[in-house]
Amino acid sequence: MNPMQRVMTAMGQAEPDRVPLFILATMHGARDLGLSIKDYYSRAEHVVEGQLRLREKYRSDCLNPAFYAAVEVEAFGGETIFIEDGPPNAGAPVLRQDADIDRVKVPRLEDCPGLQRGLEAIRQLKAQVGDDIPILGSVISPFSLPIMQMGFEHYLDFLYGQPERFDRLMAVNQAFCVTWANAQLEAGATAIGYADPLASTTLLPRAFYLKTGHRVALDTLPRIRGSVAIHLGSGRGLSLADDFAATGTVAVGVSAQEDLGHWKLAAGKRFALLGNLNGVEMRRWSAEDAEREVKRAIAKAGQGGGFILADNHGEIPWQVPDEVLLAIRDAVERWGHYPLDWKE
Numbered sequence: 078m079n080p081m082q083r084v085m086t087a088m089g090q091a092e093p094d095r096v097p098l099f100i101l102a103t104m105h106g107a108r109d110l111g112l113s114i115k116d117y118y119s120r121a122e123h124v125v126e127g128q129l130r131l132r133e134k135y136r137s138d139c140l141n142p143a144f145y146a147a148v149e150v151e152a153f154g155g156e157t158i159f160i161e162d163g164p165p166n167a168g169a170p171v172l173r174q175d176a177d178i179d180r181v182k183v184p185r186l187e188d189c190p191g192l193q194r195g196l197e198a199i200r201q202l203k204a205q206v207g208d209d210i211p212i213l214g215s216v217i218s219p220f221s222l223p224i225m226q227m228g229f230e231h232y233l234d235f236l237y238g239q240p241e242r243f244d245r246l247m248a249v250n251q252a253f254c255v256t257w258a259n260a261q262l263e264a265g266a267t268a269i270g271y272a273d274p275l276a277s278t279t280l281l282p283r284a285f286y287l288k289t290g291h292r293v294a295l296d297t298l299p300r301i302r303g304s305v306a307i308h309l310g311s312g313r314g315l316s317l318a319d320d321f322a323a324t325g326t327v328a329v330g331v332s333a334q335e336d337l338g339h340w341k342l343a344a345g346k347r348f349a350l351l352g353n354l355n356g357v358e359m360r361r362w363s364a365e366d367a368e369r370e371v372k373r374a375i376a377k378a379g380q381g382g383g384f385i386l387a388d389n390h391g392e393i394p395w396q397v398p399d400e401v402l403l404a405i406r407d408a409v410e411r412w413g414h415y416p417l418d419w420k421e
Contacts, residue, residue, distance in 0.1 A: 080138035080210045081267075084385065088304075088327060090346045091382045096375055096413035099351065099387035100402055101213075103145075104124035104164065106130065114395075115159035118144055121197035128202060132210070133408050134399070138385075139267075140206065141391075142198040143215040146190035146272070150225045152184040152253065157191075162395050167225040175235065178242045183252045186260055196264045203265025214266030216258045218273035219250030219297060220290035226250075236289065243289070247290050251297050260303045265316040268304040268327070270391065271297075277312025277332075283320075291320050298324045306330070306351060311390045318343035333358075337377035341384075349383045354405070356388040360396045365403040371408035379417050386413070 078086070078094045086093035106127020107117035117123045128140045145165035147157040156168035172178055186192050202212050217225075223232045223246060237242060258269045275281060276290045298305050307321055308330035314321070315335050321369055322344075331340050331352030340350055364368070371386065378384040386409060393402070412419065 081208055084138055084211050087350050087382045087385060089382070090349070091154045092415040093382065095415060096379050096409060097138040097251040097385045098136070098257045098406065098409045098413070099139050099141070099213075099385055100131065100135040100393065100405070101139075101141050101387055101391055102131050102135070102137075102393040102402065103141060103143055104394065105399075105402075108395075109134075113159075113161065114163075114165065115191050118165070118191075118194070121194045121201060124194075124198040125201045125205075128198075129205065132220035135402050135407075136410075139211045139213050140202050142195070142202055143213065143270075144191060144195045144198075144218060147225060148189075148195065149222060149253075150259070151191045151218050152186070152189040152257075153181065153226060155225070164392065164395075169260060170226060170228045170231065172223070172227045172246075175239060175242060178246050180215050181246070181249055181335050183249050183256070184257060192257065192260075196260055199261055199264040200314045212265055212398050213268060213270055214258065214261030214264075215270040215272060216254050216261075217255050218271055218276070218290070218294065219247050220293045221252050221273050221275040222254070231259045233262070249295050251293065253299075254297060256396060258303075258305075262301070262303040266303070269301055269307060270330075271305050271307050271326070272303075272310060272391065273307055274310035276307070276317065277309040277314050278316055279309075279332075279334075282298070283316055286317070287320065291317075291324075294324045298326065306349075308351070308391045311356075315339055315343060322347040328385070330387070330391055331389065337374055337384075341378045344383070346383065350378050351385045353389040354387065356392070356397065359388065359401055360394060360398075362404070364400070364407075367401055367404035368408040371405055372412050375409075375413055375417065376420075 085092040147167035150167045155171045157167045304327045306328035307326045328349040333355035
């Protein structure tokens with residue numbers, strides 16, 4: 078099977094030739110090209126070359142040309158802070174006062190160079206790999222984007238105290254999210270990752286999420302013209318399994334803090350699972366650690382398909398060395414082939 082066939086079979090709740098592997102490395106492409114992270118993201122061609130090199134090295138079953146998360150805040154007039162050894166971060170909040178929400182408008186994709194570079198990277202990758210390898214697009218959910226637009230503490234206070242302004246901000250963010258997601262699909266992305274860390278029960282009670290972020294997700298996902306996978310950015314979400322199923326998501330990213338076996342039972346055949354190798358601990362793994370963790374994940378979630386092995390956050394930290402990622406690759410090749418007739 079080629080990567081697309083392997084992934085689509087697993088997503089269809091059947092067993093492919095082996096468990097699909099997503100090495101969701103983004104910044105590592107800069108290292109391979111000998112560029113700073115800032116220079117790497119300055120041109121679509123750098124990201125394209127970096128992703129092709131990383132896929133060849135790690136034999137990942139996808140291409141992940143996602144730029145840094147703060148690129149979406151750039152569209153609203155924000156700045157990005159680049160560092161040498163980690164993901165770029167959003168600068169000062171663009172919505173400093175609650176009244177700013179009354180004036181904020183839906184940005185035009187054409188006016189944001191960072192988003193245009195992201196679309197160009199997807200187009201170039203699609204031209205090179207066609208339909209043989211999945212290309213992942215990504216958006217930040219309308220519900221979680223204000224963490225960067227407003228600052229986390231300000232947004233939490235706002236969430237609980239200003240329902241009318243909340244609805245207006247969600248309408249603006251939703252229009253932007255849907256337009257940005259559909260533009261990536263039109264450029265050649267196979268599916269969209271819907272990053273919604275604030276939905277996690279690590280951060281909000283389920284009852285409050287159901288009144289806010291879940292309502293937004295129910296309205297947003299059907300407007301995206303392609304497959305969408307919800308990712309909680311390492312946060313817990315097992316108690317939300319039924320709620321996620323109601324959105325139509327095709328997959329959910331699983332935290333390293335939760336048991337894949339419990340998630341397998343909760344998901345059933347309604348959606349696939351993505352996860353849940355611990356990206357933070359991965360920095361210190363030996364080859365033996367990597368093999369043990371790969372076997373654990375496959376044993377808990379691999380039977381019957383519906384599982385893609387990946388890290389638990391959706392982005393491999395810069396500090397994770399090649400030796401660990403290569404050991405993960407080799408362990409999947411050793412233990413991930415179907416039928417999974419071995420025992421731990």
